[in-house]
Amino acid sequence: MKTNVYGDFACYYDLLGWSRFSKICAQRLKNFVRFRGKGDETILDLACGTGELEYRLRKTKLRFVGVDMSRRMLKQARGKNKGVKFIHGDMTSVRLKRRFNIVVSFFDSVNHLGSIAALCKMFKTARIHLREGGFFIFDMLSPEGLAGWELVEIRRKPGYTLIINGFYFPERTLAEITIEGFVNVSSGDSSGKTTYKHFLQKIYERSYPLDKVAESLTKAGFGNISVSSFDPDEPIENASRWFFVVS
Ligand SMILES: C[S@@+](CC[C@H](N)C(=O)[O-])C[C@H]1O[C@@H](n2cnc3c(N)ncnc32)[C@H](O)[C@@H]1O
Incomplete structure (x- = not known):
């Protein structure tokens, strides 16, 4: 891991x-x-x-x-x-x-x-x-709680969008979670341009x-x-x- x-x-x-x-x-x-x-x-x-x-x-x-x-x-x-x-x-x-x-x-x-x-x-x-x-x-x-990470979820909020993709491997009581985010970092100036910061986070959890x-x-x-x-x-x-x- x-x-x-x-x-x-x-x-x-x-x-x-x-x-x-x-x-x-x-x-x-x-x-x-x-x-x-x-x-x-x-x-x-x-x-x-x-x-x-x-x-x-x-x-x-x-x-x-x-x-x-x-x-x-x-x-x-x-x-x-x-x-x-x-x-x-x-x-x-x-x-x-x-x-x-x-x-x-x-x-x-x-x-x-x-x-x-x-x-x-x-x-x-x-x-x-x-x-x-x-x-x-x-x-x-x-292990029951960790199994809850077997999911695909999209969270869309005014300031960001998150795509959460989790896999649970019961034989290893392991969850592999990928969080991909797009965060609105627009400066709010007169240009009216919307800028997003992208990140990718992988988390491994075991129980x-x-x-x-x-x-x-x-x-x-x-x-x-x-x-x-x-x-x-x-x-x-x-x-x-x-x-x-x-x-
Ligand atoms: C889900 S966050 C929890 C942070 C905080 N305790 C909270 O309640 O929000 C997990 C944290 O564990 C830290 N972490 C993971 N493995 C670690 C290790 N071996 N030693 C120290 N920190 C670790 C990560 O960097 C992260 O900040």
Whole structure:
């Protein structure tokens, strides 16, 4: 599986609505620290993307460090969050030589890892960066959820058109997603000319059976594993997305 580097798509990630998922994650994290913490926790965000989580929680006392493998995503994150540290790195191997109260990784980010070995390495990264008594919180698309990427979709909005073409390979629990976009970047001057910026983004995502994920968490040194369905209306047996809180 090729690496999942976000290129030209990064500039339009927020505009195209991809960062909206952060709204839910920000609220969950806020609730979590309200009930389980002090409110001034240090948080490591693995695969932080465009830093939308940090932006949404900028008025709290939470202090973030974000890590992402895409320089283009990090550029967006830095532009939105002055004073927050964003580091270019691979979440399977990055070592920051400091520990945090909470490590998070949201919006399918762990699904971007191409093998169970890589997943295990990422879990180890999370554990190594946690203080005693800290929590690792992340979501993950289940194989059922990933199968939802078997689709062809055209989204036509006033500012852009997206063509999304996804294939799901059940034997490998792998989704190959191609996002082709045409974003209206017209300057709005008197020429009346409409200009579109074209981009092509390929994303590969994988999922694994729940027992394999739990086994990897145990191997990485986590003892308490709590998993629920991300969507409270879905029973855990056929949840499309899992929500993990582990320590
Ligand atoms: C779907 S985006 C999620 C971004 C952000 N967490 C959010 O909620 O919007 C997935 C992110 O994972 C990053 N990524 C993928 N593989 C990575 C890796 N091995 N190490 C660090 N970042 C990675 C991509 O660059 C991208 O920014």
